[in-house]
Amino acid sequence: MHLNADGLTLSHGEWALCADGVFGEGVHLVTGAVGSGKTTLASALAGIFEPTSGQISREGVLRFTLSMQFPEYHVTGFLVKDEIRSWHLPVGKTLKKSGLEGRENEKTLTLSRGQLKRLHLTCLLGNSWDAVILDEPFAGLDCREKKRICTAIEEGNHPLIIIFTHEQAVLPVADFIWEIEGNALVCRGSVPDAIPAWKGAPRYLTRAMEEGAHPENIRLQDATEALCRMHD
Ligand SMILES: Nc1ncnc2c1ncn2[C@@H]1O[C@H](COP(=O)(O)OP(=O)(O)OP(=O)(O)O)[C@@H](O)[C@H]1O
Numbered sequence: 001m002h003l004n005a006d007g008l009t010l011s012h013g014e015w016a017l018c019a020d021g022v023f024g025e026g027v028h029l030v031t032g033a034v035g036s037g038k039t040t041l042a043s044a045l046a047g048i049f050e051p052t053s054g055q056i057s058r059e060g061v062l063r064f065t066l067s068m069q070f071p072e073y074h075v076t077g078f079l080v081k082d083e084i085r086s087w088h089l090p091v092g093k094t095l096k097k098s099g100l101e102g103r104e105n106e107k108t109l110t111l112s113r114g115q116l117k118r119l120h121l122t123c124l125l126g127n128s129w130d131a132v133i134l135d136e137p138f139a140g141l142d143c144r145e146k147k148r149i150c151t152a153i154e155e156g157n158h159p160l161i162i163i164f165t166h167e168q169a170v171l172p173v174a175d176f177i178w179e180i181e182g183n184a185l186v187c188r189g190s191v192p193d194a195i196p197a198w199k200g201a202p203r204y205l206t207r208a209m210e211e212g213a214h215p216e217n218i219r220l221q222d223a224t225e226a227l228c229r230m231h232d
């Protein structure tokens with residue numbers, strides 16, 4: 001199963017991004033500065049943004065989805081319970097998972113941005129997909145919520161997940177690191193070998209490596225454990 005970006009050029013007027021690479025099974029983290037092209041590439045991989053050149057192919061990926069940065073774009077249900085039902089999920093259980101118990105009869109668009117994001121991601125990740133593309137899944141969430149989303153990503157049953165983010169504090173276990181650098185998508189490789197080459201790595205990882213530690217993955221917990229191992 002894979003999603004293949006084959007010689008893509010993505011453009012908005014004068015701005016252009018080149019992307020070439022194969023996203024196989026696992027959790028892929030794609031990082032890049034604000035405005036580097038994460039949303040554009042996520043949209044292209046999901047088939048809703050037309051490349052100027054090149055093509056996208058999917059092998060073995062029948063059910064795939066894109067979670068857009070702004071959860072409002074996904075709302076189809078007037079009330080919270082309608083929204084949950086539109087994802088074919090049980091209302092009570094989903095409300096509990098989203099921390100929104102008792103709010104089923106409220107208008108979906110009266111939830112706060114963070115609550116809506118939490119509801120949207122719970123519904124999306126509660127379904128079954130071959131591939132999930134998440135554009136800034138942590139935006140608008142506090143640390144506790146970000147951790148909950150990381151757990152849902154790690155424990156979910158989705159063979160291929162691509163996460164576009166500039167999050168620097170709370171990250172899930174990842175298998176592959178990519179970066180958008182100088183208007184091109186660059187693959188840093190598989191984790192942990194990719195970590196030293198990751199220019200946008202969070203400070204806790206670079207600091208641990210500067211001290212000679214070798215984190216096994218990219219979470220704060222991995223950096224801390226690597227430092228502990230060194231001092232044992
Ligand atoms: N609809 C559009 N029309 C013109 N230019 C656009 C459009 N959408 C994006 N751009 C430009 O394309 C570039 C990439 O934008 P994009 O939203 O993909 O970046 P991003 O990395 O997702 O940014 P952020 O981190 O802020 O979400 C930016 O320079 C942006 O101004």
